[in-house]
Amino acid sequence: MTPFRIEPLFVGRVWGTNDLRPWYDQVATGEPIGEVWLTGDDCRVATGPHSGKTLGEIFREMPQAMMGEDAPSGDSPLLIKVLFAQEKLSVQVHPDDRLAQKYGQPRGKTECWYALAAEAGAQVAAGLKAGVTMDEVKAGIEGGTLEKSLRMLPVHAGDMIYVDAGTVHAIWPGSVLLETQQNCDLTYRMYDYGRGRELHIEKSLEAVQLKTKAGKVMPRVLEDRTILLACPYFTIERIPVDASRSSASLRREEESKAGLSYLFAAEGTGRVSSPSFRDVDLPPRGMVAVPATSPIFAILDMGGLDLIRITPRWPGKGA
Known part of the structure; x- marks a missing residue:
């Protein structure tokens, strides 16, 4: 099976941007674009004999040709995106494999962010401050003060930040991030700045781990x-x-x-x-x-x- 290029999929997000140039020749016609999916199941093959098929179809039809004899399933293992945040994302957490499977999903969501670019003062949140308790997390959700418990990290171009499942995290404006994650789009929102989107308080509290391995990784x-x-x-x-x-x-x-x-x-x-x-x-x-x-x-x-x-x-x- 020969290598092939994948067509990117432009995904609208309330916190996104209207103009992706010069990164991509794409301008939003409706909702702002927040994510460019590079390996999503709905992305299409752009070259070669399988042109036009979705990536999900390719993995289902040819799992061993794609992934090798050790492939555990016919599912695409990774979802890779470029993120363009013009506003703060929700404060959120992702489940680990065990919790995701408890709720009928095949896998959880560990991810990382590689900074392709960053403006002066760009930040992300990766984890909770030392000593923060679960009671303080609950009080922060109820009182809209959860940000005060977040461990903020400055972001510079070339930084790699690891965000394992169970980490409370958020992305603030000012950086363009290459996100690599397990192929799972389960996100439990804890706080969303009054945007009116669904929150997932009970599941998020079940998923939260007060201490994780999240943080910057040295190359x-x-x-x-x-x-x-x-x-x-x-x-x-x-x-x-x-x-x-x-x-x-x-x-x-x-x-x-x-x-x-x-x-x-x-x-x-x-x-x-x-x-x-x-x-x-x-x-x-x-x-x-x-x-x-x-x-x-x-x-x-x-x-x-x-x-x-x-x-x-x-x-x-x-x-």
Whole structure:
């Protein structure tokens, strides 16, 4: 199965923006655009023999071709987005796998944010301040003062912030974030600034963990790549491409078996080239899926390419 580009899906959010330029050539005609889904189940394949199919269909029809023999199911494992917040998002929390499955969902939602850009003073909330109790969380929800209990982090371009399931969190305006998460859109809103959207107080309190591993993650610089984050559900790397780089060299030593990966152009343009298939162009902020059964190829730097590689992982198994 050959690599293919994925068409982005532009998703309206009340806290979004009306004009995504220069990031994407997209202007809102109705609700502001808050999220650009790069691997959503409803995103469509843009190149190759499966053009026009949704990503969800591809995973259901060809799970092992996409993810390899260790694939636990036919579901897409990761949802990757670019977030454009012009207003504060709700203060929220996501369930872990156990709680999500209790309510009939296949998985919970651990995520991370990689800052593609950030204005001076940009912040996010990732967790609660030390010593905050559950009674204080409840009082903050009831009194509209929950923000006072949040642990705020300044955001600069290039920062990686880990947000494991159970972390109370929020995003404030001023940054453009590449979000990688388990493919689950369960969000329990705790406080929403009076916007009138549904809150999920009981479930959010059940999901909240007072202490989590959330926070900034320092990059691990290796000879041939930089590991931005490695967690039980995904690994995110920044891959230098000096003119061109072979597909074999993209894989880490510990990747004993071929599996799914995604190639994202944080800046610049690239091209996936092989004698076995037609070239696949990688535009700025574009996404190419590399199935487990992909033939060998080369990734070419067509101008200023800043390549991010994202690979799903399954707890208890290798990448």
